[in-house]
Amino acid sequence: MVYPRFMADSFWNFSEACELVGARYPAIPLGLITVAALLPKSWNVRLVNRNTEELADSDLDWADMVMTGGMLFQQSDSLELIDMCRARGLPVVVGGPDATSSPHRYESANFRVLGEVEDIIGQFIADWEQGVREGMYVAPKFQVDVTKTPVPRFDLLKFEQYLYIGVQFSRGCPFTCEFCDIIELYGRSPRTKSHDQMLAELEALYRLGYRGHVDFVDDNLIGNKKAIKAFLPTLEKWIEQHDYPFEFTTEASLNLTDDGELLAMLKRSNFFAVFVGIESPDTETLIAMRKKQNTRRSIPESVHKIYHAGMFVTAGFIVGFDTERGSVAEPMIELIEESAIPIAMVGLLYALPNTQLTRRLAREGRLHVDHDSAPAGKGDQCTAGVNYETKRSRLEILRDYRKILERVYDPDAFCGRLERLAGMLDCSNRRKELPEGDIRRRLSTINMVHELLSRLPEGRERFWKAFTACMSRNPQSVRAIVTLMAFYLHVGPYSRYVMKQIDRQIEDLEQGRFVAPKLLPPVAPERVAVNA
Numbered sequence: 001m002v003y004p005r006f007m008a009d010s011f012w013n014f015s016e017a018c019e020l021v022g023a024r025y026p027a028i029p030l031g032l033i034t035v036a037a038l039l040p041k042s043w044n045v046r047l048v049n050r051n052t053e054e055l056a057d058s059d060l061d062w063a064d065m066v067m068t069g070g071m072l073f074q075q076s077d078s079l080e081l082i083d084m085c086r087a088r089g090l091p092v093v094v095g096g097p098d099a100t101s102s103p104h105r106y107e108s109a110n111f112r113v114l115g116e117v118e119d120i121i122g123q124f125i126a127d128w129e130q131g132v133r134e135g136m137y138v139a140p141k142f143q144v145d146v147t148k149t150p151v152p153r154f155d156l157l158k159f160e161q162y163l164y165i166g167v168q169f170s171r172g173c174p175f176t177c178e179f180c181d182i183i184e185l186y187g188r189s190p191r192t193k194s195h196d197q198m199l200a201e202l203e204a205l206y207r208l209g210y211r212g213h214v215d216f217v218d219d220n221l222i223g224n225k226k227a228i229k230a231f232l233p234t235l236e237k238w239i240e241q242h243d244y245p246f247e248f249t250t251e252a253s254l255n256l257t258d259d260g261e262l263l264a265m266l267k268r269s270n271f272f273a274v275f276v277g278i279e280s281p282d283t284e285t286l287i288a289m290r291k292k293q294n295t296r297r298s299i300p301e302s303v304h305k306i307y308h309a310g311m312f313v314t315a316g317f318i319v320g321f322d323t324e325r326g327s328v329a330e331p332m333i334e335l336i337e338e339s340a341i342p343i344a345m346v347g348l349l350y351a352l353p354n355t356q357l358t359r360r361l362a363r364e365g366r367l368h369v370d371h372d373s374a375p376a377g378k379g380d381q382c383t384a385g386v387n388y389e390t391k392r393s394r395l396e397i398l399r400d401y402r403k404i405l406e407r408v409y410d411p412d413a414f415c416g417r418l419e420r421l422a423g424m425l426d427c428s429n430r431r432k433e434l435p436e437g438d439i440r441r442r443l444s445t446i447n448m449v450h451e452l453l454s455r456l457p458e459g460r461e462r463f464w465k466a467f468t469a470c471m472s473r474n475p476q477s478v479r480a481i482v483t484l485m486a487f488y489l490h491v492g493p494y495s496r497y498v499m500k501q502i503d504r505q506i507e508d509l510e511q512g513r514f515v516a517p518k519l520l521p522p523v524a525p526e527r528v529a530v531n532a
């Protein structure tokens with residue numbers, strides 16, 4: 001099993017934060033180790049994650065088959081890997097979200113196993129055993145009963161290579177955000193695992209000796225509120241009985257803040273951070289993108305409720321929607337500041353394959369011809385977004401985007417948000433000591449603070465001032481504050497790298513050097529539906 005490399009320059013790799021605690025990459029290849037658990041016991045599996053280690057010739061010589069797959073921003077490496085295997089005569093099987101959304105990009109693989117794999121892997125295995133060496137298997141949509149999904153092969157991982165370990169409770173989300181591919185891949189009725197099954201996964205990690213940060217990778221953990229509220233007391237009891245070996249994070253929609261009981265349950269279950277998709281400060285834009293759950297509320301107040309429940313918030317914001325009127329920069333900066341969100345992942349809108357947005361743009365004839373191929377070069381949606389013809393001027397979108405990055409990741413602004421966060425974050429139930437074996441133990445030492453400050457390229461004095469202010473205001477928030485400072489080691493310089501790339505694009509537009517990519521001709525609605 002080979003997990004392809006992500007694009008080198010990405011908001012999400014937090015490379016400097018990884019280095020600080022001796023890890024190599026934030027997240028594990030949870031999909032591949034789940035597939036590994038579905039294979040016959042007699043098959044020997046070796047896992048190579050190209051984001052954390054080299055794929056050696058000897059690995060390929062050893063294998064009878066290579067299984068791979070990943071997301072759009074792993075497409076280039078996936079295709080390279082497929083070519084490498086085929087050149088050696090080694091059969092290669094591809095699956096995962098990008099191959100499912102854009103199967104035509106992966107025709108060079110011997111096998112394509114598309115969609116949720118649990119119900120089709122058996123047929124693939126039977127065919128393979130019969131000597132079949134080419135084929136395509138397509139899972140019916142959203143049919144998999146996840147209560148039958150086995151415990152992932154966590155034993156294949158080298159825990160020390162990762163910042164955190166992922167587990168999954170549910171698949172699917174009830175909302176309808178236009179730009180989102182989750183609902184196309186997993187459906188709108190969240191399917192959840194059983195309590196015993198989740199505890200078996202945590203127990204497996206515990207027995208293998210893992211201690212530390214565990215991320216519930218669900219795209220919206222509260223998609224089925226009834227199910228998660230039924231599970232959390234079980235989780236709370238388990239971690240208490242096991243003396244708090246794990247601290248949790250997840251992703252959730254902002255309507256989480258409408259349910260005080262759920263917030264309190266997450267707090268008691270040892271959740272310390274949540275990623276929330278906020279996307280835009282503009283109500284008309286939120287309605288147009290069908291993110292109504294973020295309207296009719298004060299977003300800053302909602303975020304502060306999460307702080308009062310002991311979890312810090314990281315959030316996603318997007319620039320480039322059709323309905324943006326005039327500049328969105330100032331309102332977006334104001335929203336991030338008022339909410340006191342230190343890490344705001346601000347990206348350019350990217351029409352992902354297999355979304356309502358992409359189907360609409362296809363009907364309107366506004367999609368770039370190569371919209372579903374991974375962006376050339378090393379970047380992600382921060383540098384290579386807007387893969388469609390914009391309604392608002394492209395130049396204005398890019399200027400807005402640059403302004404937001406410049407202001408939000410200015411060290412003084414970042415530190416100000418940290419200080420305000422420390423004033424609100426209720427860490428009263430947070431254990432002071434992390435368990436033995438947790439790589440984040442290094443983060444809670446004063447030496448680590450000095451090391452971190454020595455690595456900060458600029459604003460060192462400002463960061464020290466913020467650290468001391470946070471400590472006098474809320475000493476229990478130390479771990480959260482140091483963690484967020486460690487993230488700045490990556491996002492600070494990364495935002496400046498993105499600004500440079502955007503400056504080049506702005507200059508090309510201003511100088512008339514920008515050559516607009518060719519557009520796909522408009523696609524008739526019924527044809528779009530067939531493709532979808």
Ligand code: SF4
Binds near residue numbers: 176183
């Ligand atoms: S809430 Fe999140 S996961 Fe759900 S549809 Fe919207 S973007 Fe997708």
